[in-house]
Amino acid sequence: MNSSYYFSKIYVLIFALCIFFIFINFPKNENPPAQSSFPESTSGNKIISALEKFQDCYNSKVFTFSNNSKDIWSNIEIIAHICDGFGGNLDLRPLRNRDETKWLAFPKKTNLDRNFTMVTLGIANDITAEIKLRDILPQTDFFGADPTNMSQIYTQLGQHFQFGVSGKTGLKNTRIYKNPKMALEDDVKNVNFVEFIDEYVQRKLVHFLWIDIEGGEFEIFEMLYRNGDIDTNHIDICQINFEIHQKTLEEITNEAERFQNFIRKIVTDGKYAIVKAFNVRKQNFVRIFLVNIENAECRRLFID
Numbered sequence: 229m230n231s232s233y234y235f236s237k238i239y240v241l242i243f244a245l246c247i248f249f250i251f252i253n254f255p256k257n258e259n260p261p262a263q264s265s266f267p268e269s270t271s272g273n274k275i276i277s278a279l280e281k282f283q284d285c286y287n288s289k290v291f292t293f294s295n296n297s298k299d300i301w302s303n304i305e306i307i308a309h310i311c312d313g314f315g316g317n318l319d320l321r322p323l324r325n326r327d328e329t330k331w332l333a334f335p336k337k338t339n340l341d342r343n344f345t346m347v348t349l350g351i352a353n354d355i356t357a358e359i360k361l362r363d364i365l366p367q368t369d370f371f372g373a374d375p376t377n378m379s380q381i382y383t384q385l386g387q388h389f390q391f392g393v394s395g396k397t398g399l400k401n402t403r404i405y406k407n408p409k410m411a412l413e414d415d416v417k418n419v420n421f422v423e424f425i426d427e428y429v430q431r432k433l434v435h436f437l438w439i440d441i442e443g444g445e446f447e448i449f450e451m452l453y454r455n456g457d458i459d460t461n462h463i464d465i466c467q468i469n470f471e472i473h474q475k476t477l478e479e480i481t482n483e484a485e486r487f488q489n490f491i492r493k494i495v496t497d498g499k500y501a502i503v504k505a506f507n508v509r510k511q512n513f514v515r516i517f518l519v520n521i522e523n524a525e526c527r528r529l530f531i532d
């Protein structure tokens with residue numbers, strides 16, 4: 229711990245305080261909703277104006293305030309809290325795992341009899357939150373993948389696949405847990421995310437996706453972008469709990485910068501809203517909760 233370490237902490241703290249004070253004075257958006265390609269719906273205008281507020285907040289306040297990616301990484305929790313325009317339209321429910329919380333936007337009452345599809349990437353020996361999801365939405369089909377054999381715990385929920393899911397199919401350096409306390413890197417079977425959804429899950433609409441894949445997530449980033457592999461393969465995902473790590477795989481560097489670029493692109497795309505974010509364990513990883521505000525079926529089920 230040298231003085232530059234403390235300096236950077238102080239800098240981040242000042243940044244967080246500035247953001248906080250800017251936003252408590254942030255005027256409400258009083259402009260009428262702009263043109264949008266969104267399908268009409270009862271809450272259409274509400275969503276468009278929430279999207280405008282969300283984009284404007286990131287563009288005019290966050291991104292112009294600092295180009296130091298560490299600031300975005302370290303402050304994403306407060307930024308997401310202040311810039312959120314969607315929480316009010318959603319029935320948000322926390323689902324607690326042993327050491328974390330997944331978020332669920334609960335379906336609107338008229339959609340409770342639906343069948344839902346849930347995909348877990350990285351089971352990590354803990355399905356407490358999945359069990360809570362099954363208890364409140366029993367008609368959910370579960371699909372879980374992990375490079376470690378988790379079939380003993382996961383098959384009580386649904387189908388289990390023993391491989392990593394990331395950007396490429398084939399043997400790939402992956403962080404795996406031989407036991408809960410011992411992680412190591414090894415070349416193990418991986419399946420490309422889109423291929424996994426098409427060939428193993430075999431659904432075009434995934435309602436709930438939870439990603440905790442220990443560094444493999446950086447290859448998922450661009451798949452989620454507008455016109456990325458998920459779009460071009462006509463797959464839709466309604467809700468994503470996404471964990472992004474620093475210093476997990478040795479080959480991955482510049483995590484904060486990649487994360488900042490991801491956040492910029494997600495905000496610009498306007499397809500997913502960043503509804504919640506958390507800075508976890510001394511900033512070593514962040515968690516974000518994204519909700520698809522564009523897909524008509526996702527909106528009908530969870531927002532309208």
Ligand SMILES: *[C@@H]1O[C@H](CO)[C@@H](O)[C@H](O)[C@H]1NC(C)=O
Nearest residue numbers: 289290291292293294295296
């Ligand atoms: C950050 O970069 C963008 C794009 O290059 C630029 O428009 C903006 O002014 C920069 N913000 C700061 C605070 O330097």
Ligand SMILES: *[C@@H]1O[C@H](CO)[C@@H](O)[C@H](O)[C@H]1NC(C)=O
Nearest residue numbers: 340341342343344367368369
């Ligand atoms: C849900 O799945 C069950 C079992 O596969 C099926 O019988 C039922 O018709 C489905 N319900 C809806 C609303 O699609």
Ligand SMILES: *[C@@H]1O[C@H](CO)[C@@H](O)[C@H](O)[C@H]1NC(C)=O
Nearest residue numbers: 376377378379380381383390
């Ligand atoms: C995975 O674990 C299950 C249950 O513990 C066992 O039956 C199965 O053979 C294992 N699979 C592999 C590939 O080792």
